[in-house]
Amino acid sequence: xxxxxxxxxxxxxxxxxxxxxxxxxxxxxxxxxxxxxxxxxxxxxxxxxxxxxxxxxxxxxxxxxxxxxxxxxxxxxxxxxxxxxxxxxxxxxxxxxxxxxxxxxxxxxxxxxxxxxxxxxxxxxxxxxxxxxxxxxxxxxxxxxxxxxxxxxxxxxxxxxxxxxxxxxxxxxxxxxxxxxxxxxxxxxxxxxxxxxxxxxxxxxxxxxxxxxxxxxxxxxxxxxxxxxxxxxxxxxxxxxxxxxxxxx
Amino acid sequence: xxxxxxxxxxxxxxxxxxxxxxxxxxxxxxxxxxxxxxxxxxxxxxxxxxxxxxxxxxxxxxxxxxxxxxxxxxxxxxxxxxxxxxxxxxxxxxxxxxxxxxxxxxxxxxxxxxxxxxxxxxxxxxxxxxxxxxxxxxxxxxxxxxxxxxxxxxxxxxxxxxxxxxxxxxxxxxxxxxxxxxxxxxxxxxxxxxxxxxxxxxxxxxxxxxxxxxxxxxxxxxxxxx
Numbered sequence: 001x002x003x004x005x006x007x008x009x010x011x012x013x014x015x016x017x018x019x020x021x022x023x024x025x026x027x028x029x030x031x032x033x034x035x036x037x038x039x040x041x042x043x044x045x046x047x048x049x050x051x052x053x054x055x056x057x058x059x060x061x062x063x064x065x066x067x068x069x070x071x072x073x074x075x076x077x078x079x080x081x082x083x084x085x086x087x088x089x090x091x092x093x094x095x096x097x098x099x100x101x102x103x104x105x106x107x108x109x110x111x112x113x114x115x116x117x118x119x120x121x122x123x124x125x126x127x128x129x130x131x132x133x134x135x136x137x138x139x140x141x142x143x144x145x146x147x148x149x150x151x152x153x154x155x156x157x158x159x160x161x162x163x164x165x166x167x168x169x170x171x172x173x174x175x176x177x178x179x180x181x182x183x184x185x186x187x188x189x190x191x192x193x194x195x196x197x198x199x200x201x202x203x204x205x206x207x208x209x210x211x212x213x214x215x216x217x218x219x220x221x222x223x224x225x226x227x228x229x230x231x232x233x234x235x236x237x238x239x240x241x242x243x244x245x246x247x248x249x
Numbered sequence: 250x251x252x253x254x255x256x257x258x259x260x261x262x263x264x265x266x267x268x269x270x271x272x273x274x275x276x277x278x279x280x281x282x283x284x285x286x287x288x289x290x291x292x293x294x295x296x297x298x299x300x301x302x303x304x305x306x307x308x309x310x311x312x313x314x315x316x317x318x319x320x321x322x323x324x325x326x327x328x329x330x331x332x333x334x335x336x337x338x339x340x341x342x343x344x345x346x347x348x349x350x351x352x353x354x355x356x357x358x359x360x361x362x363x364x365x366x367x368x369x370x371x372x373x374x375x376x377x378x379x380x381x382x383x384x385x386x387x388x389x390x391x392x393x394x395x396x397x398x399x400x401x402x403x404x405x406x407x408x409x410x411x412x413x414x415x416x417x418x419x420x421x422x423x424x425x426x427x428x429x430x431x432x433x434x435x436x437x438x439x440x441x442x443x444x445x446x447x448x449x450x451x452x453x454x455x456x457x458x459x460x461x462x463x464x465x466x467x468x469x470x471x472x473x474x475x
Contacts, residue, residue: 139324141320141321141322141324142324142326144296144299144301144318144320145318145320145324145337146341147301148299148300148301148316148317148318149337149338149341149342149343150341150342151341155341159326159337159340159341160326163326163328166328241328243328243363244327244328244363244364244365245327245365
């Protein structure tokens with residue numbers, strides 16, 4: 001029943017969409033069938049766009065991870081560094097990404113690097129915060145144990161603080177993967193000229209030419225992309241920290 | 250000499266005194282229990298003995314033997330197997346026989362399991378194995394049985410007594426019954442600032458049970474001092 005409920009909601013939503021769309025012109029609201037037809041007939045274009053956006057999201061997520069995890073490790077080393085740099089990390093989070101994107105086009109030119117950068121900017125903060133929090137969340141008794149046995153800072157970080165931070169890190173990644181797709185698409189809205197095809201560009205172009213079924217197909221593809229990334233994180237999470245939380249004998 | 254507190258003072262960073270000019274010597278090869286009300290500073294004395302805290306006055310000296318600490322919770326690392334947990338002190342540079350330590354607490358067959366796959370009593374025994382893997386001369390224990398149910402507590406306590414024989418043990422507990430069953434000497438503390446209210450040597454044979462003749466009087470005497 002727990003698993004069937006979301007499926008039931010999806011079926012009801014699809015039926016409601018169909019019922020409303022059947023009374024409207026496709027340019028305003030296409031039916032699910034028209035969206036599926038459009039996605040099928042233009043599958044090469046939608047597929048290429050999805051792949052480009054997927055790679056940009058992944059590259060953005062990777063770039064953000066390098067800076068965010070590196071930054072959190074630095075913060076963990078010194079409260080002073082954290083106090084000095086954290087406000088700027090927060091500032092980066094508060095600047096609207098859509099406002100930065102045109103500047104990135106000026107600096108980086110049209111193409112995927114803009115999408116990667118916008119994706120990285122929106123992913124950076126959740127990963128930084130989660131890692132920073134996680135690295136400080138080690139059990140104080142376990143920290144004392146490591147100090148009692150004369151562990152070096154590196155041993156403490158490698159054997160205790162990083163594994164302790166993993167549950168926090170996964171929480172950060174669960175938030176960040178969805179944002180990575182949104183960030184990439186925002187970057188593509190502004191910084192993609194259609195070569196290579198990308199979901200952001202496909203949405204802008206299809207909406208501009210009143211090809212609403214294709215717009216819907218691109219939106220659904222981007223949602224699917226985010227869900228796949230989210231599912232992958234959940235899977236890795238279950239395979240790693242899920243093992244630690246089994247039942248007692 | 251196991252551990253010696255000489256005119257030891259300890260103040261928290263805000264200046265609150267926890268210990269003032271405390272003198273206490275823990276004898277080698279004996280189990281000394283520190284009993285006292287919550288917040289009197291028992292656990293802090295243990296951390297001073299371990300070198301995890303530095304006294305703000307006087308000094309704390311201890312023998313050069315390796316020292317081990319057993320916490321109230323097993324404090325096993327949940328991502329490491331039992332064997333890897335017991336091997337942790339060795340991995341951090343101490344020397345010891347991991348297999349022998351696991352066999353000593355009858356957990357060799359569970360060596361590859363994660364802590365979450367073990368019962369509370371087994372986890373506590375694993376914590377003991379980790380403490381004893383380096384053959385420490387001094388074992389510091391901070392209410393190690395407090396989180397266990399009554400039956401498991403008795404079993405784990407017996408294992409501890411069996412394996413700790415001959416070592417210098419400083420045990421913190423708030424349970425007077427436990428102190429008289431386990432210890433050669435019970436020190437009742439008051440405070441803060443922490444001070445000695447009663448220092449009692451127990452020379453009754455082991456194994457002891459709470460209802461043994463002679464223990465009742467000791468318990469009443471200790472409870473009177475609390």
